Amino acid sequence: MTVLRVTRRRAATGVVVLGVLAFAVLGLIRAAAPADTPSMRQRVDEVAATLRCPTCQGLSIEDSTSVLAAGSRRIIEQQLEQGRTPDEIRQWFVDRYGSSVLLSPDPAGPGLVAWVVPGLVLVAGGLLVWRWLGRDAAPSVAPDRTAAALAAWRAGALDPDDSPAGEALREALTAADADGDAAALARVASAHRRYTARPATAGQRGSVPTRRGPVLPRRMVTLGAAGAVLVAAAAGVALGSSDRSTGTGPPPAAAAVPSPPASVPAPSPPPGWSGGMPQTPQNWVQLGRAYDAAHQPDQAVAAYDMALRLQPGADAVLLMRADVLVRSGHADQALPDLEQLDARHPDTADVLLVLGLAQRAGGDPDAGATLRRFLELDPGSAAAPGVRHLLDGG
Amino acid sequence: MTAARPRRRRRWVGAVALVAVAVVTAFALGMRLGEGDAAQPSALVGRPAPDLRGTTLDGAPFDLADWRGQVVLVNIWGSWCGPCREELPLLARAYATLQERGLHVVGIDVRDDAPLARTFLQEHGNASWPSVADPDGERAVDWGTFALPETYLVGPDGRVVAKAIGAVDARWIDQTVVPLLARGTP
Numbered sequence: 001m002t003v004l005r006v007t008r009r010r011a012a013t014g015v016v017v018l019g020v021l022a023f024a025v026l027g028l029i030r031a032a033a034p035a036d037t038p039s040m041r042q043r044v045d046e047v048a049a050t051l052r053c054p055t056c057q058g059l060s061i062e063d064s065t066s067v068l069a070a071g072s073r074r075i076i077e078q079q080l081e082q083g084r085t086p087d088e089i090r091q092w093f094v095d096r097y098g099s100s101v102l103l104s105p106d107p108a109g110p111g112l113v114a115w116v117v118p119g120l121v122l123v124a125g126g127l128l129v130w131r132w133l134g135r136d137a138a139p140s141v142a143p144d145r146t147a148a149a150l151a152a153w154r155a156g157a158l159d160p161d162d163s164p165a166g167e168a169l170r171e172a173l174t175a176a177d178a179d180g181d182a183a184a185l186a187r188v189a190s191a192h193r194r195y196t197a198r199p200a201t202a203g204q205r206g207s208v209p210t211r212r213g214p215v216l217p218r219r220m221v222t223l224g225a226a227g228a229v230l231v232a233a234a235a236g237v238a239l240g241s242s243d244r245s246t247g248t249g250p251p252p253a254a255a256a257v258p259s260p261p262a263s264v265p266a267p268s269p270p271p272g273w274s275g276g277m278p279q280t281p282q283n284w285v286q287l288g289r290a291y292d293a294a295h296q297p298d299q300a301v302a303a304y305d306m307a308l309r310l311q312p313g314a315d316a317v318l319l320m321r322a323d324v325l326v327r328s329g330h331a332d333q334a335l336p337d338l339e340q341l342d343a344r345h346p347d348t349a350d351v352l353l354v355l356g357l358a359q360r361a362g363g364d365p366d367a368g369a370t371l372r373r374f375l376e377l378d379p380g381s382a383a384a385p386g387v388r389h390l391l392d393g394g
Numbered sequence: 395m396t397a398a399r400p401r402r403r404r405r406w407v408g409a410v411a412l413v414a415v416a417v418v419t420a421f422a423l424g425m426r427l428g429e430g431d432a433a434q435p436s437a438l439v440g441r442p443a444p445d446l447r448g449t450t451l452d453g454a455p456f457d458l459a460d461w462r463g464q465v466v467l468v469n470i471w472g473s474w475c476g477p478c479r480e481e482l483p484l485l486a487r488a489y490a491t492l493q494e495r496g497l498h499v500v501g502i503d504v505r506d507d508a509p510l511a512r513t514f515l516q517e518h519g520n521a522s523w524p525s526v527a528d529p530d531g532e533r534a535v536d537w538g539t540f541a542l543p544e545t546y547l548v549g550p551d552g553r554v555v556a557k558a559i560g561a562v563d564a565r566w567i568d569q570t571v572v573p574l575l576a577r578g579t580p
Contacts, residue, residue, distance in 0.1 A: 068504075068531045068535055068539060070531060071528075071530045071531025071535045072531075072535050074531075074532050075532055075535055075536070094437070095438075095441070096436075096438060096444075096535070096536070096537070097437060097538050097540075098436075113418065117415070120415075340529070
């Protein structure tokens with residue numbers, strides 16, 4: 001009967017462990033599988049995430065918004081367009097920055113240690129725990145030791161010390177002495193195990209010589225390990241799906257943005273703003289619009305700068321920033337960005353409008369031609385009547 | 395007693411193995427760290443210099459290959475960079491003194507505004523050498539730049555001889571650049 005119960009329990013445990021393993025392996029496969037037809041931006045992100053940002057050690061090029069990270073992204077993009085593989089691109093960076101530019105150590109050479117040691121430690125640790133748990137596995141040991149401990153207690157040879165484990169053992173022995181049922185004996189076994197496993201003290205007396213057993217019950221360790229694997233697998237699956245869902249949007253022009261290299265102080269929200277401090281580029285853009293509407297152009301530009309730092313290459317944001325600068329009388333600051341936007345997005349009405357206005361503010365003779373191009377491209381625009389008025393000498 | 399001895403020996407073997415792994419790991423990591431800034435400032439040192447072609451701040455075309463056979467300092471800078479401001483007068487003096495002995499200097503102006511950069515060059519030492527505009531920082535990355543300013547010394551054979559991280563000082567010029575000019579070849 002007991003044998004049958006044990007066999008059933010083992011089978012159930014085996015099924016659970018197999019299930020957890022299958023789930024974990026599926027999660028890993030899912031996480032490792034390439035996304036469907038990744039966009040250029042995703043491909044650049046993938047390579048950039050494996051390279052250390054040159055100017056800010058510890059961050060990847062993907063995460064960094066520093067001066068040279070944007071240049072690095074451009075180079076990755078150009079090389080991908082030329083058909084070079086991610087490994088060739090990484091080698092290109094290693095040739096210039098040394099192997100420390102790789103965020104994952106190179107498996108060739110000394111970097112191999114970093115790959116091998118964690119695995120070895122894991123295997124060695126697992127073997128140690130396995131052996132340690134296996135020590136108490138023989139079912140005949142526990143009753144013998146319990147009986148020996150009880151006999152020693154009765155004979156006065158076992159005198160537990162005043163540690164919490166000693167107190168617990170004394171209580172268990174007293175109870176078992178009075179009422180020697182199976183539950184009381186089991187309590188003695190477990191209390192004695194904890195007592196012998198407690199940190200050694202100078203005055204440790206009268207313990208029955210016995211081999212150390214596990215401090216934690218084996219089932220708890222097994223269930224804990226299975227739980228940890230399950231949580232890790234679930235996290236892997238969840239992260240894998242979220243990566244895919246965020247990566248399917250329209251790819252913005254993956255171009256470097258000439259944002260100010262000096263760090264921009266984060267603006268605080270305007271009065272009446274109820275969105276809290278923004279955390280995402282989209283929120284910073286909203287905040288920038290709110291400032292723009294509140295006629296606070298400096299704060300609006302600062303908010304757009306924060307959005308651009310989080311998402312370099314967002315040309316739409318760059319255009320909004322330039323627009324605010326032009327309208328607030330700082331067309332000269334907006335011109336370099338606008339010229340680059342015009343080069344990247346030729347014959348785009350919105351870019352031409354803001355560029356033309358900036359050129360006009362700076363007295364550039366090209367302003368007229370730029371604004372006329374805007375009118376040709378978008379004659380029905382809400383801004384068209386005003387622009388015609390300007391061109392007619394208004 | 396007989397059972398205790400092998401166990402004790404096994405424990406010793408385990409301890410020795412652990413120490414050996416720790417020593418090997420520390421050595422390997424030490425080697426990796428040693429590859430960093432101090433010992434080897436650039437992976438490019440000793441290798442052919444990267445291409446440097448583009449338009450200068452004055453709008454003229456530039457190609458580093460045209461200076462093959464000369465000793466060239468490639469200075470990576472930006473008008474927004476504080477240490478570049480401190481470095482420029484010394485670099486200008488060194489250029490004025492060593493120009494006759496064949497020293498050439500070219501700048502890579504990173505993510506800068508051309509009019510601001512030109513004003514900066516005039517105000518801080520009246521630097522007369524060309525500077526190639528690098529609006530996106532790609533050229534700086536091509537040269538393996540970590541932070542501005544950095545200066546690379548390119549020998550007559552077109553190979554990178556040395557790299558200075560941060561503002562160059564008179565000692566670096568005297569000890570690294572001048573001997574190359576005197577020898578003529580690296």
